[in-house]
Amino acid sequence: MARSRYLRAVHQGPVGGSGGLDPDAPEALLECLAGVSERIGRPAVLVAMDDLSAIAVARIAPRLGERFRIPHQPDGLPARVADKAELSRLCARWDIPHPETVIPASGAEAAEAAWGLGLPTVAKWSRPWLLPAGSGLRSTTLVHSAAEARRLYERSEEAGCRLLLQRFLPAGPDTDWFFHGAFTRGGHPLLAGSGRKELSWPVRTGLTAVGRWLPDPAVEEAGLRIAERLGYQGSWTWTSAGTSGGASGWWTSTRARGRSSGCSRTRRGWTSYRRCTWI
DSSP states (O other): OTTOTTEEEEEOOOOSGGGGOOTTSTHHHHHHHHHHHHHHOSOEEEEOOSHHHHHHHHHHGGGSTTTEEOOOOOTTHHHHHHSHHHHHHHHHHTTOOOOOEEOOSSHHHHHHHHHHHOSSEEEEESSGGGSOTTSOOOSEEEEOSHHHHHHHHTTHHHHTSOEEEEEOOOOOTTOEEEEEEEEETTTEEEEEEEEEEEEEESTTTSEEEEEEEOOOHHHHHHHHHHHHHHTOOEEEEEEEESOGGGTTOEEEEEEEOOOSSSEEEETTEEEEESSOOOO
16 A cells, blocks of 8 residues: 555554554544644545454544544444454344354363364454454464364453354365445445455465456345445445355455545555545
């Protein structure tokens, strides 16, 4: 993003732990964005680029209404869809294909679930932005034994969130799909489509480096359905793993973001654009 020809300026982000993005204490972010707004000189579109940013911006959105254009969201929506445990529950409730998931309540249950799901199995922390720096805990871990699952669960208090165990889905050349859409109030689509990830960075685990738009009715139907059920407004990214056609599709994660163009947060700070369309 820093090399984009559309980039006009980089604005220093808030200081403090987690880049100053503490949803429970958003004063630093509010002060930072007020300063960015003053420098831009007119209302800009604010785009949250990750889960923590989306949650933090949602908490202060009513106080930014005259400075930035931010899609209205139902109360607490970014935090709900960013929480992997809550997302799994919503998928099950609305019959959205997703990996078989167990949320253990003890170390013994974690060990039993690992055996039941099959080894290796995938372990995820429900709110990875809460993981303490330097703890060695990772958002997602491939667990190879029941004992490893038990040990990981025993660090739940340190992690500050729940542990999920999900059935492992082997990677393949035709198994990593995504859905992008832009929605008006009430989850009504303006533009939506599916595609397949060809390359990612970091390899196999990172963001899409090369993707291809490919129609897939099952992927598109599921993405449209959950956006409508949530009443989501703005741009939406949904990733999945499974075969084309949805025969064995397993939804893995979603990301709620702001609308296209304007001002967004990167590792270097907040960036503003002359013009940009991003869905």
